[in-house]
Amino acid sequence: MSEPVPVAVPRKGRPLEAVLERIAAVGREDRLEGLADGVSNTLRYEKAITKGRVEADDGPYERLAEYSDPHAASEPEFTLLRDDRDGKPRRIVFDAATVDLGDVRLKLVGREEPFRALRTHEFALGFDSADLVLEEVVGIRPEGLGEIADINERIDPVDTDVRVVNGLGDTVYHTLMARPERIQPGTDLDRAFLAGYEGRLCISPRYERLVTAVLGTDALDGVEFVYPDPDEEEEAGIARAGVGVYLTVTGSTARDHGLVVGEHLFPSETVLMRNAVESDPRVERAIAALDVEDAASEIRI
Numbered sequence: 001m002s003e004p005v006p007v008a009v010p011r012k013g014r015p016l017e018a019v020l021e022r023i024a025a026v027g028r029e030d031r032l033e034g035l036a037d038g039v040s041n042t043l044r045y046e047k048a049i050t051k052g053r054v055e056a057d058d059g060p061y062e063r064l065a066e067y068s069d070p071h072a073a074s075e076p077e078f079t080l081l082r083d084d085r086d087g088k089p090r091r092i093v094f095d096a097a098t099v100d101l102g103d104v105r106l107k108l109v110g111r112e113e114p115f116r117a118l119r120t121h122e123f124a125l126g127f128d129s130a131d132l133v134l135e136e137v138v139g140i141r142p143e144g145l146g147e148i149a150d151i152n153e154r155i156d157p158v159d160t161d162v163r164v165v166n167g168l169g170d171t172v173y174h175t176l177m178a179r180p181e182r183i184q185p186g187t188d189l190d191r192a193f194l195a196g197y198e199g200r201l202c203i204s205p206r207y208e209r210l211v212t213a214v215l216g217t218d219a220l221d222g223v224e225f226v227y228p229d230p231d232e233e234e235e236a237g238i239a240r241a242g243v244g245v246y247l248t249v250t251g252s253t254a255r256d257h258g259l260v261v262g263e264h265l266f267p268s269e270t271v272l273m274r275n276a277v278e279s280d281p282r283v284e285r286a287i288a289a290l291d292v293e294d295a296a297s298e299i300r301i
Helices: 013-027 030-050 060-067 114-119 130-136 191-195 205-215 234-241 252-256 281-289
Strands: 005-010 077-082 090-101 104-111 125-129 162-167 172-178 199-202 223-226 243-248 260-268 270-275
Touching: 005 013, 005 114, 005 281, 013 030, 013 090, 013 104, 013 125, 013 270, 030 090, 060 077, 060 090, 104 281, 114 125, 114 130, 114 162, 114 270, 125 130, 125 281, 130 162, 130 205, 130 260, 130 270, 172 191, 172 205, 172 234, 191 260, 199 234, 205 243, 205 260, 234 243, 234 252, 243 252, 243 260, 270 281
Parallel strands: 005 104, 005 125, 199 223, 199 243
Antiparallel strands: 077 090, 090 104, 125 270, 162 270, 172 243, 172 260
């Protein structure tokens, strides 16, 4: 078999789990399912240590030696990074794994910022959150953005050669929320509501550009972005402001704060991306093996 196709993937979190689950699903092998479960369980345990929910018996170097076997190409590798917490402690994260999907071999390589690794041409393929694409390169227009399939049309080709192939469906939605008294009887809490709304809109500070791209500048005329207090839950900040946008799957925690859950504005999911100028037949076979080629044809690449 030829050399593996390098694929940039996140080092931890929901996007990495989504990638491993996709590979297990299309590979249909016990080993790939075991890889997905093993990596995910290891990183969840490490996250629990990071958050102080459990106390490890061994130090990070001992745990790293237990997790990784650099001499076994089929086994996952992990690495240590400095965490941003006080004291800059070390944290164990995913580093690499080689997987076979039929006649295609992929080398998953952990990166802190896979999207940016594609932008700098380090990789032809990679997975990352769709949110990062919106935050960095999607153009701001008067009209809003609602679907993954609309992203590429908003990317300036002068700005980057990266294009989205398709999402993996691990969807958490950026969702409109409001206190009931802010909604007139018979009015839906949706984009049309925002078009006529003037006042405060509570969002996470890091999502200002994303929310602007999703809603469009026309809908934000007369709207003032405000943010939760540093020690405040996002839903609590939205309840205090009256209207806001936040990530949710079911909306249950929003309802705990007395909020009405409105329209799902944009899916926050893991997406497969390609650097268009780095493409070759091996990359095309890798995309096909990941079972996203049909959806890719629906998106203008």
